[in-house]
Amino acid sequence: MAGFMEKRNNNALNVNSYPQLEADIAITTHGSDWYWAVTAVMTVATFIFIGLALTKPRQHRVFHYITAAITMVASIAYFTMGSNLGWTAINVEFPRNDPVVRGSDREIFYVRYIDWFITTPLLLMDLLLTAAMPWPTILYIILVDWVMIVTGLVGALVYTRYKWGYFAFGCAAFFYIAFVLGWEARKHANAMGRDIGRTFLYCGSLTTFLWTLYPIAWGLCEGGNVISADSEAVFYGVLDLLAKPVFGALLIWGHRGIDPSRLGLHIHDYDEKDVAIHGEKNGTNGHANGNGHTNGHTNGHTNGNTNGETV
Numbered sequence: 001m002a003g004f005m006e007k008r009n010n011n012a013l014n015v016n017s018y019p020q021l022e023a024d025i026a027i028t029t030h031g032s033d034w035y036w037a038v039t040a041v042m043t044v045a046t047f048i049f050i051g052l053a054l055t056k057p058r059q060h061r062v063f064h065y066i067t068a069a070i071t072m073v074a075s076i077a078y079f080t081m082g083s084n085l086g087w088t089a090i091n092v093e094f095p096r097n098d099p100v101v102r103g104s105d106r107e108i109f110y111v112r113y114i115d116w117f118i119t120t121p122l123l124l125m126d127l128l129l130t131a132a133m134p135w136p137t138i139l140y141i142i143l144v145d146w147v148m149i150v151t152g153l154v155g156a157l158v159y160t161r162y163k164w165g166y167f168a169f170g171c172a173a174f175f176y177i178a179f180v181l182g183w184e185a186r187k188h189a190n191a192m193g194r195d196i197g198r199t200f201l202y203c204g205s206l207t208t209f210l211w212t213l214y215p216i217a218w219g220l221c222e223g224g225n226v227i228s229a230d231s232e233a234v235f236y237g238v239l240d241l242l243a244k245p246v247f248g249a250l251l252i253w254g255h256r257g258i259d260p261s262r263l264g265l266h267i268h269d270y271d272e273k274d275v276a277i278h279g280e281k282n283g284t285n286g287h288a289n290g291n292g293h294t295n296g297h298t299n300g301h302t303n304g305n306t307n308g309e310t311v
């Protein structure tokens with residue numbers, strides 16, 4: 001039995017080890033197992049969000065797709081970390097005596113930041129499109145978000161006290177994002193209607209609260225080397241589970257009664273203005289051109305059009 005169990009054990013740490021790259025402060029099999037568990041949740045969430053999207057007409061899928069992309073990217077990042085990949089060894093600024101953080105090098109998972117670089121702008125799009133913010137504001141917030149993530153990555157890779165300079169830039173960027181979410185976007189969402197205001201309030205508050213905890217985790221892990229690599233896995237993992245699948249479910253649920261056209265999102269379906277598709281269809285029907293024209297003038301919010309005409 002024991003032999004059988006051993007064969008089934010998680011062997012990622014042995015398979016993906018590099019003699020040239022060793023970190024004294026690194027995840028154990030427990031950390032790897034936890035990363036695998038998060039991978040599984042992110043994968044299941046992705047399929048659920050895509051499945052839910054398919055139950056809606058195309059004009060109503062935008063938030064499902066954005067949210068599914070977020071958990072899809074996260075599942076690959078967690079697959080990487082569970083496999084003991086996507087990290088590099090960095091000298092710690094603060095050597096410690098506590099056995100779980102003792103040593104000169106710590107594993108820094110740079111893949112986390114690649115994930116965040118892709119997913120945090122998508123999370124912000126989910127929120128700011130809900131608040132119907134003007135697109136230049138959305139663009140600018142995303143650029144500031146990138147400043148936050150990239151300074152966090154560079155700070156994590158720097159081994160002198162200069163890392164805190166990068167951390168300070170990242171925090172400044174975060175304060176600006178929190179201000180826009182908590183003030184401008186909240187007011188804007190409220191002006192769009194009660195249900196929109198409420199959905200934004202729930203999802204925006206959850207985000208602002210959770211995002212505040214990320215720099216704290218960074219300070220305890222990449223920055224201060226206070227908690228072990230396994231505890232780091234749990235800390236960031238719990239935050240990511242709440243910030244992605246739980247946030248996503250709440251957002252999609254909040255949007256169940258909100259037509260995207262109310263948010264200024266005028267989305268066309270295939271059967272509306274696409275001349276190529278109409279041309280083909282009408283061609284086979286001989287004189288059925290009138291039909292194509294009437295569809296061409298609707299706004300894409302008429303659900304009746306969506307069935308049976310897809311290609």
Ligand code: RET
Binds near residue numbers: 171244
């Ligand atoms: C860093 C360090 C620099 C200062 C700040 C940070 C904030 C990171 C945040 C990350 C959010 C990630 C999410 C991921 C998954 O969905 C980069 C740690 C402020 C807020 C939400």
